[in-house]
Amino acid sequence: MSSPTTAAGRHFLFLVTSARRKGNSEHLARHAAAVLPDGCKQTWLNLADLPLPAFDDLRHASTEAWTPAIEGPARTLLSATLEATDLVMITPVYWYSLPAAAKLYLDHWxxxxxxPGWDFKTRMAGKTLWGISVYSDTDPRLAGPLRDSLQFTAEYMKMRWGGLLLGQGNRPGDVLGDHASIVAAGQFFLGPPAV
Ligand SMILES: Cc1cc2nc3c(=O)[nH]c(=O)nc-3n(C[C@H](O)[C@H](O)[C@H](O)COP(=O)(O)O)c2cc1C
Incomplete structure (x- = not known):
């Protein structure tokens, strides 16, 4: 399999899910994205700009109930998700797991x-899911639930799991002082997907 660095035509969707702007996770993600070659398209979206409605579980309601058109931010996110070959979830650790906005986005999946008509599961299969995260702790086991959530989601969707890039920091910009994660960011997209 070719690596992302040689694969012109790949399209990375960077989805920022932090509850604050220009936070550590986005800083780390921008370092990782900086090494992508020009042939890789990048789209950056922030869930704060695309507020999703509360998720209504209509899976077992009548067909009429769950067939309304997908509109507004949901449609923008659905289209952007399907257009990407690589989905990068930029997810700081919140209570050992995903920020609420990221979880809501996945609930909408x-x-x-x-x-009807979107063929979502078939079209998601084969894409690569990546995670980029920052936490204030120092024990990576405490980011385990977040990592597992993303990896299991990838497996369920028959996506490739690219891996989790984890940095350390609390106040905005702290992660820039986490030398190890900044170095790791420069390599993150270069290797084969994690197993
Ligand atoms: C609601 C909330 C919950 C958090 N929970 C954790 C946690 O469980 N473990 C941890 O190490 N840090 C936790 N933090 C700290 C953030 O992970 C840390 O500040 C991180 O740098 C935020 O990323 P951002 O700057 O990209 O928003 C939490 C922060 C918030 C706001």
Whole structure:
């Protein structure tokens, strides 16, 4: 399999899910993205700009109930997700797991899986899911639930799991002082997907 660095035509969607702007996770993600070659398209979206409605679980309701058109931010996110070959979830550790905005986005996948005409599951299969995260702790085991959530999601969707890039920092910009994670960012997209 060719690596992302040689694969012109790949399209990375960077999805920022932090509850603050220009946070550590986005800083780390921009370092990782900086090494992508020109042939790789980058799209950056911030969930704060695309507020999703509360997720309504209509999976077992009548068909009419769950077939309304997907509109507004949900449509923008659904289209952007499907257009990407690589989905990069930029997710600081919140309570050992994903920020609420990231979780809500994934909850909406449950609706998108059933949305007529989108063929979501088939089209997601084979894409690569990556995670980029920062936490204030120092024990990487404490980011385990976040890592597992993303990796298991990739497996369920028959996506490749690219791996989690984890940095350390609390106040905005702290991660720039975490030399190890900044160095790791420069290599993150260069290797084969994690197993
Ligand atoms: C709601 C909330 C929950 C958090 N939970 C954790 C946690 O469980 N473990 C941890 O190490 N840091 C936790 N933090 C700290 C953040 O992970 C840390 O400040 C990180 O740098 C934030 O990333 P950002 O700057 O990209 O938003 C939490 C922060 C917030 C706001």
């Amino acid at each position: 449950s609706a998108w899986l059933r949305a």
